[in-house]
Amino acid sequence: MTRTIIVYTLPTAYDMLDSELLPKLIKGHDIKLEMPIMREEATDLWIVNIQSRLSFRRRTNANSQKVVIPDQLQTDLGPSPIQLLPLELLSYIFLLSVEPSLFPNTVASALTLSRVCSVWRATVATDPRLWSSTSIHIVPNQKWRDLLILLSTRSGDRPLSLELIWHPTRGDKEYNISISNTLYRQLPLLSPRWHRLQLFVPLDIVALILDYAPLPNLEFLSLGSECEEPPVLNWTQLDHAPNLRTLSFAALRSRPIWWDMPWSQLTELNSKSLLSGPQAVFLLSRCPNLERCQLRVESARFEHEEEDEDVLVVVPKLKSLSLVLGGFDDIWRLFGLFRRLVFPSLDRLEFRDAVQNDSVVGGLYKKHYWVGEFLVPLLDRSECSLEAFRVVLVGGSSHIELGFEGGTLVDRSRTRE
Structure with missing residues (x-):
């Protein structure tokens, strides 16, 4: 059997x-x-x-x-x-538990697993794959420094994935300088090996990591730094990060439109930062090879921007577009951006409303708007055929989720208690 x-x-x-x-x-x-x-x-x-x-x-x-002991039990x-279990299987179990694309919440996952038993300790110490991906949260102790050193020394020459989180301590200038000095000593040495980076650190550390030396293996970059003005990066489109394909702005005020990035080589762009309609169009115009995109568009924050309505922006490879919507003070400015866009390959479209409220607030009744009058011309102009479409609207007492996938209608709407 x-x-x-x-x-x-x-x-x-x-x-x-x-x-x-x-x-x-x-x-x-x-x-x-x-x-x-x-x-x-x-x-x-x-x-x-x-x-x-x-x-x-x-x-x-x-x-x-086998030996027989007095109570007739066998040991x-x-x-x-x-x-x-062979080392390969132990290593694979470990890799399944430390998925590099998700980054676990634990600060020192490899060190945690090494405490299980001597066999695990040997596995952790001898397999560089287990050290090629980790998450480091800089807190007031020395453990994160050890983990950073082990990431460098135990990972061999493998490409590295790192999530780095540091919020400097207010009022402790000496401690913050000490941390900066450690990062300045360790991080530049790893520049050729970065494969995935998620950075929630001050802008000077971002500049140190991204601008110190070329990043030939970097494919994924997520920036979680709040900024009034991003650092000036001496990047060129062809030789500094030639394999960068996915770029994510994870902070509400990361201001992607101000960053100097190799936009034309990106295939995926995600932004939680607030953008006006014209700004969203401008970003799309800089990414001709984009295939997947999620943007947060909030027109109410930008009232005096001009746009050239006669110029069409064609994104020929874009297949999936998700827009998180807000600021419906001017519905035409928000959805009017579609009048300038052409997506010949689009097959998945999603609208998410993160801020709408269907109750009375401050004497005003906020309404949900349907985008059909803008969407149909977009699809006709692009000559594309959607395979999936979804609208998610969250109100004070309801959650509306409608759409279709393939030939199936989907309705996950519900009343919230």
């Missing part, structure tokens, strides 16, 4: 390893491994290799010695269940 071990998450692995199931499987049954689809190469050959090593471990364990002197 063939048993199946399915490893998806770390807690599942713990349940399996701490029970008597694994020794029984290895001694008496074949093992078939079913893994989630790996992010990179190595699937079939990788699994065959793991199965081969498990088979060897099973044969070794079958020959382990197995063979290796512990966790030692029966």
